[in-house]
Amino acid sequence: MTSEYEIKKEICEIGKRIYDRGMVAANDGNISVKLNDNEFLCTPTGVSKGFMTPEYICKVDRDGKVIQANGNFKPSSEIKMHMRVYKERPDVVSVVHAHPMYATGFAIAGIPLTQPIMPEAVITLGCVPIAEYGTPSTDEIPDAVSKYLQYYDAVLLENHGALAYSDSLLSAYHKMESVEFYAKLLYISKQLGGPKELSDSQVQRLYEIRRQFGMTGKHPANLCQNTKTGKESCHNCGGHSSSQTDSNELVAEITKKVMEQLGLK
DSSP: OOOHHHHHHHHHHHHHHHHHTTSOOTTOOEEEEEEETTEEEEOBTTSOTTSOOGGGOEEEOTTSOEEEOOTTOOBOTTHHHHHHHHHHOTTOOEEEEEOOHHHHHHHHHTOOBOOOOOHHHHHHTSOBOEEOOOOTTSTHHHHHHHTTTTTOSEEEETTTEEEEEESSHHHHHHHHHHHHHHHHHHHHHHHTTOOOOOOHHHHHHHHHHHHHHTOOSOOHHHHGGGGGGTOOOSOOSSOOOOTTOOHHHHHHHHHHHHHHHTTOO
16 A cells, blocks of 8 residues: 555656646646545645755645644645545546646637547546636635536636546646646647547447457547436536437537637638
């Protein structure tokens, strides 16, 4: 079993990766890891994620209250957002929040990452919606994020940044990296005249591959089945779907709406 000290070291290593890759500036961003149902490690507020050492890391309970902190270190001011993820997604072990340049650009522009442009992004992320703007450190952001937690493993935060979460710290970081790579490729392809999107049938084949792999987490490939019981479509990128809508029609409708939003039609 990995010791708390080793987990703290890993948090510091991931923090340095995020900082070195330009996903945060100054003291931005925060990282947390679940130890058990009532103990969580998290990065402190007001500290650069690129220069942390294990003694910087704080321990909090499920309500975000301090269990242990050294010196003047205090838990991240965004701990409420992390705790909401853990509460509503028991499978999640780690949460990473950052401000990656391209992904945050899309969040500021109000454009969700929904266009199917490369197989890896379709299989890993599916879509990355935008959670409505909330004032940092308040319950507004957790409330905005909450509606997407059961459908996605990453969301953009309107005019703020991005949030990724998974069943390990490394996996959560990789999802953040994938979100930024997806956003960068989409941005570049738009400068080159617009991306050539994968077809509906190609997307569905990729979804089937994901199901065959038994990949963990939440993803449209697994949750579009909600429409069969009359629930809201797992794609929150534009509209709702009735129980009679099959998956191909759903993808086509989403693509149409996204293209209209982006002025591509």
